[in-house]
Amino acid sequence: MTKNADSRAPVAILGPTGYTGLELIEIVARHPRMRVAYLGSARTPAPRIDAEFPRLAGRMGEGVSAECRAIDHDAIAAEGGGCKLAFLCLPHEAAMEHAPPLLARGVKVVDLSAAYRIRDTAVYERAYGHHHTDPKNLEHAVYGLTEFAREQVRSASLVANPGCYPTVAALALVPLLRTGLIVPDSIVINAASGVSGAGRSPKQNLHYPEANENFSAYGIGVHRHQPEIAQSLRTFGTTALPAAVGAGSRDPLFVPHLLPLERGILETIYAEPAGAGIDTARVQDCLKQAYRGERFVVVREGAEAPTLRDVQRTNMVHLSARVVGGRVVVVGVEDNLVKGASGQAVQNANLMLGLDETEGLM
Numbered sequence: 488m489t490k491n492a493d494s495r496a497p498v499a500i501l502g503p504t505g506y507t508g509l510e511l512i513e514i515v516a517r518h519p520r521m522r523v524a525y526l527g528s529a530r531t532p533a534p535r536i537d538a539e540f541p542r543l544a545g546r547m548g549e550g551v552s553a554e555c556r557a558i559d560h561d562a563i564a565a566e567g568g569g570c571k572l573a574f575l576c577l578p579h580e581a582a583m584e585h586a587p588p589l590l591a592r593g594v595k596v597v598d599l600s601a602a603y604r605i606r607d608t609a610v611y612e613r614a615y616g617h618h619h620t621d622p623k624n625l626e627h628a629v630y631g632l633t634e635f636a637r638e639q640v641r642s643a644s645l646v647a648n649p650g651c652y653p654t655v656a657a658l659a660l661v662p663l664l665r666t667g668l669i670v671p672d673s674i675v676i677n678a679a680s681g682v683s684g685a686g687r688s689p690k691q692n693l694h695y696p697e698a699n700e701n702f703s704a705y706g707i708g709v710h711r712h713q714p715e716i717a718q719s720l721r722t723f724g725t726t727a728l729p730a731a732v733g734a735g736s737r738d739p740l741f742v743p744h745l746l747p748l749e750r751g752i753l754e755t756i757y758a759e760p761a762g763a764g765i766d767t768a769r770v771q772d773c774l775k776q777a778y779r780g781e782r783f784v785v786v787r788e789g790a791e792a793p794t795l796r797d798v799q800r801t802n803m804v805h806l807s808a809r810v811v812g813g814r815v816v817v818v819g820v821e822d823n824l825v826k827g828a829s830g831q832a833v834q835n836a837n838l839m840l841g842l843d844e845t846e847g848l849m
Contacts, residue, residue, distance in 0.1 A: 496521050497524030497566060497568060497570050498522070498836070499523075499563045499574070500515070500574045501528075501558055501575050502578075503527075504534065506683050507828045509540050510825060511574055511576065512540075514825075514829055514847050516551070520837075520840075521836070521840070521847065522548060522550070523551050524551075525556065526553075526556065527555065528557070529557075529558060530555070536554075537553040538553075563589065563592075563594060564589070571595065572597065573595070573596050574597050574829075574832055575599060576599050576600075579601050586603070587621055590624060595836075596646070597631070597839070601615060601715070603645060604630060605715060610718075613714075614711045614714050624645055628643075628645045630647050631832075632649050632658075632719060633783075633835055633844070634778070637844075641839065646835045648835060649719070650827070651680065652676075652678050652716065652743060652752065654804070654826060654827050654831065655754045655820070655827070656676050656678070656720075656741070657719040657723060659819040660674065660739075663774075663808075663815065664720060665724060667761050668761055668765055668815070670760070671720070673757075673758045674720075675740045676716065677744070678742065678743050678744065678752060678753070679743070680744070680752045681748045681750040682698055683750045698747045701745075703745050704743070712741065713739075716739055717739060720739065748795070751798065751823060752820065752823045752827060753794070753820045755816065756819070757814050757815070767809040770809070773808075774817075782849070783803055783845075784803070784804050785803060786805075787807040793818060793819070795820055800825065802825050802830035802833075804826055806818070807819075833846075
């Protein structure tokens with residue numbers, strides 16, 4: 488299809504000056520059925536996005552303005568014939584401020600913050616340290632782990648885009664939990680992410696002399712993604728209620744680490760087999776069957792585990808499983824800014840707009 492302003496769905500990106508905003512702009516700029524009609528920033532004065540990110544100069548797409556504007560809900564709903572959807576790359580509290588008026592104006596929302604991911608507001612408030620101000624919309628928000636929530640996403644007006652670490656963890660573990668191959672309360676997730684996962688705001692531990700040639704664990708068992716991982720496994724990890732991971736069992740232990748590189752997540756996940764006779768062939772076959780026909784999940788053949796270079800700057804997740812020393816070991820990798828954030832957001836937006844799920848991502 489010809490890429491022109493009339494045939495492509497107009498969308499808004501709010502909070503475009505962070506890493507996920509940049510990634511979204513670049514994906515949408517090459518998208519055949521979607522265009523950026525509105526860049527909304529809370530900064531005063533609002534910047535030109537090609538001055539903020541010079542790499543975007545001349546790459547925004549035909550008829551797309553590089554000027555950011557103040558976030559105006561009425562203007563977003565009217566721009567380009569009416570933005571059909573808005574991506575929120577905003578802090579959690581700001582997302583809860585802007586999602587309700589956009590939804591009220593008929594603009595669909597994909598939220599890349601954690602504002603609508605955790606169903607229990609008390610759990611959310613403990614994890615994020617502030618009050619949840621929009622429980623009404625939380626009730627109908629769809630958790631957009633696309634491979635397991637595809638039909639719900641299609642009909643959703645508000646999608647909570649999953650976190651980067653939880654995406655890999657769920658894709659690696661849900662099939663094994665559904666088929667009863669692993670003991671739910673034995674799961675340990677060792678995960679390592681590039682520094683872009685912490686966002687663009689300066690932090691001392693991300694300063695180059697601190698992060699370079701270094702490797703560190705942080706947030707052991709208390710990271711904000713811990714309850715999201717537990718919830719996603721409860722939600723998707725069984726085909727019938729009660730959930731496979733829930734009351735009376737231990738939540739997975741999640742241990743994140745900081746890698747001295749820009750982007751990518753690698754998770755090495757351990758669990759006890761749920762019975763005798765569970766071997767490498769069986770766990771690998773479980774993953775292969777689960778993701779047969781999925782465009783963005785690759786189950787690797789053979790003994791070689793996937794690496795970050797296999798997935799960087801793609802919307803892919805690569806998985807490999809084996810049984811070693813009486814334990815199931817799954818290795819999963821993704822690009823935290825693409826499948827772990829902006830790419831998965833576009834994957835969800837495609838479905839919400841009635842487009843092919845892979846548009847702009849292959």
